[in-house]
Amino acid sequence: MTVTDAPPAATTVPAPTPQPTTVRPQGDPTDVLVTLAQVAPRLGDVPANLERHLELIDDAASAGAALVVFPELSLTGYFLKDLVPEVALREQSAELDRLAAASESIDVIAGCVLESDDARFYNAALYFSGGRLHHVHRKVYLPTYGLFDEARYLAQGDRFRSFAAPLNVALPPRPWQAGMLICEDMWHPTAAGLLAREGVELFICPSASPGRGVVHGHALGTARSYDSMTRTYAQLFTSYLLYCNRVGFEDGISFWGGSRVVGPDGRLLDDPAGGDECLVTHRIDLAAVRRARIAYPLLRDERHDLNDAETERLRNRRTRD
16 A cells, blocks of 8 residues: 555444554664554443553553554544533543553543533543643534534634643653644644644644545545645644544444554655554654754744734734724
8 A cells, every 4th residue: 555545444343452563673762652542432432432441551551652542532432412411521530530540651642522610512632641631632623514513512622732742651852742633623724833833743633534535446535635634744844643543333434544653754654554443553753853854944944923924914904894
């Protein structure tokens, strides 16, 4: 499979036990292992999904990974509709406490419906590290077209923030600067641009993308779109990008998988995963980000002063109108 080919949609129920890929030999101290847990969550079954998370977290930690990433809404499933209030969790819930405890030896990103104190429900990606909840991203762009109706049940997030990713078992000279985009967030280039402006070196993108639009034989249109986006963002912003999509079926809809790691030069580290459950493990290198930014100083040459001035001009024009 070439990097321009997209994996076909899953046609059978994914295998119940993901198998880890072969881990490359230990590199220099700026290298860390990351694992993408491409799974098929059970719709509305938080207890079962949580137990599966804990099993795979243990597997990834045993393989030496510094970070394991689960897909969007990995604790709940995606097409929740009226189930949203029933499966929602608060930051101080027992379920999230168990995930926090599991992050003592490996950083963990999991997806859930997060309830606020004023009974708002958010599609959230949670980063756990060192036994605590370290960072939360609430999905900003909620799709409301085609088969999507997220805005009917969920509230919009209102910020994109970078953060220092501890990567507990890693030994880099400093933490990676990371930022999260959840699925539809990726379809808005300004979201990635804002994170890049905050110095992001690692884009982390949990997804629950259904397979839609067959083009060029068996290739899915959504798969080809995500292939283009992930490689474009990684190259333009000279950053690694971790894309973890789910698999399985809900309400007759197939999720196509295709999880992958893209390097800061826009090249895939390996072929994308297929349509079954699996663990995708790769080594990423902080030094490679430095090399890419020396070779392609796109971020150095970005005109933030011009962008700010033009944004202010357009905002003032709308105000006058």
